[in-house]
Amino acid sequence: MLLLLLRLLACLPLSVLHGLGRLAGGLIYALPGKYRTRLRANATQAGYPEATFARRAAREAGAMILELAYVWLRTPQAVARVEVDDAADLHEALADPRGILFLTPHLGCYDITARWLAQHRAMTVMYRPPRKTYLAPILSTIRNTEGLTAVPATMQGVRAFVRTLKQGHSIGMLPDQVPNAGDGVWVPFFDRPAFTTTLPGRLARQTKVPVVMVAGERLPGGRGWRLHHLRLPDPLPESPEEQARLINAAMETLIRRCPQQYLWSYNRYKQPHKETARHPDGTAPANAHDRPATSEESATPRTSGHTPHD
Template identity: 45%
Template sequence: MPSLFRLFSLLPLGLLHGLGAAMGWLVFALSGTYRQRFLDNARQAGYRFGEIAAAVGHAGRLVAELPRLWLRPELPHCEMIEPERVERAWAQGRGIVFLTPHLGCFELSVQAAAQRWGPKYGPITILYRPARQAWLARVMETVRNRPGVQAVPTTLSGVRQMIKALRRGEAVGLLPDQVPPEGQGLWSPFFGRDAYTMTLAARLVQQTGAIVIVARCERRSWGRGYVMHFEELPLPLSDSLETAVLQLNQAMEQVIRQSPSQYLWGYARYKQPRAEQPAAQVAP
């Protein structure tokens, strides 16, 4: 597998996306569980299959592009739309919490932002959970700490490092629609159905006064690169944790609706959280 992974990293992005799209449709056809979850989640959000069928191929593209993003030193072309929104946030010196759902090429979001703003404002800190496979864990340990990106463990120590980074005026990055372990989230509506939602993003903002920037990195067709959009929250986060978590869920819904054909509808967003020691809570 490591040799194949490296071989894929050498292929042109367009070819990777073509292979990935085929793989996405193959998995969709063969896995009844995945297919049903995909259709159920899309229906919950109000979409018919014909409206978001392209998301099947994009799920495969997400997997196929990882070797290229992880193992090649140069990043593919990524145009940034309205980066001045991020510049305004940096100017306030309060730190930035970058949030992106499982949409488009979220793996590139942090890398592209770090490449552009890391030299001036410091690294973007992200949480990191090692992979179970030894070879993949070695690969991820290297790629998660690319220039401008600081990966910290999903422990209380790692969360404290994120808080310190924000208080230094730096940035952190999170996937707020990722289902957290039991004890680290709240049940909150997501597309009209309660989903177990992380509290970490809201707590980081409430405790440090950081600014939230919602990012989405969309794939262009035929391997022509990516385009990244930045948005600010329409209103400041509430001091109420429950309300703040709902606000972030609503912000994720809004950004997903802007590009529903690139969202991972097959992600098990409504699953029960796994039981785990709640180590990654925000602490002073």
């Protein structure tokens, strides 16, 4: 039934999907509760305190959800709607004979970035195994397409990442999901300490590959998406803290380009269960009593520190 629903949605024009998604997102935001409170708090932390901004961000989150059917099941048509900001520079990065580590934050349509990149060189991304086992075959069918391979967010997936990079191919990760306790460091994200994964830096240093931050901005009128990118210094700093600071700063730069399309409702500042590390200022995390992350909500298995690509 889910696959049938996705196929029916994919038949709709992209502009209609975006319109329906924005309507749904606005309706959900109108309901009082934790979703609206967190969205406004995180947006305000980043310097966007206006209620109009929060409502627009909620509508864009709805558009992000409904456009996935189009991106997943009409990939050739979706990729054809992508335009690239500073295309020559990105193609130069793609021409690097080494593997490439692409980092895609929860900004715009982060699924379109992997599918566009996979048209140019083989790409491996991570996913969370679904809670409902009957969904696994459906999601596997959706995620694995020509040039794009999805691996589970486990140690097996981490090993696949290392092999892929050493073979000169690309991998994609979400750098702004909160990792498990012990798999990250506390560094600023929009001037507030956030527990940040250290795996991207470790992978880049171990395999000696470049790191490129990329995001797909949703264009108005259902026109498609515009890819933005930033290439991080090569090599990255040796310190995990400095690596994480650099990655968070690059994310902030991309988010500032289309801030309404960032997923502000994500609990970016939560403290993972059993994480006892202190903030850089020596204080306990402000949300130390938030609900602990479950094994599926955590960005990484305890021993790996990786961040799955949804």
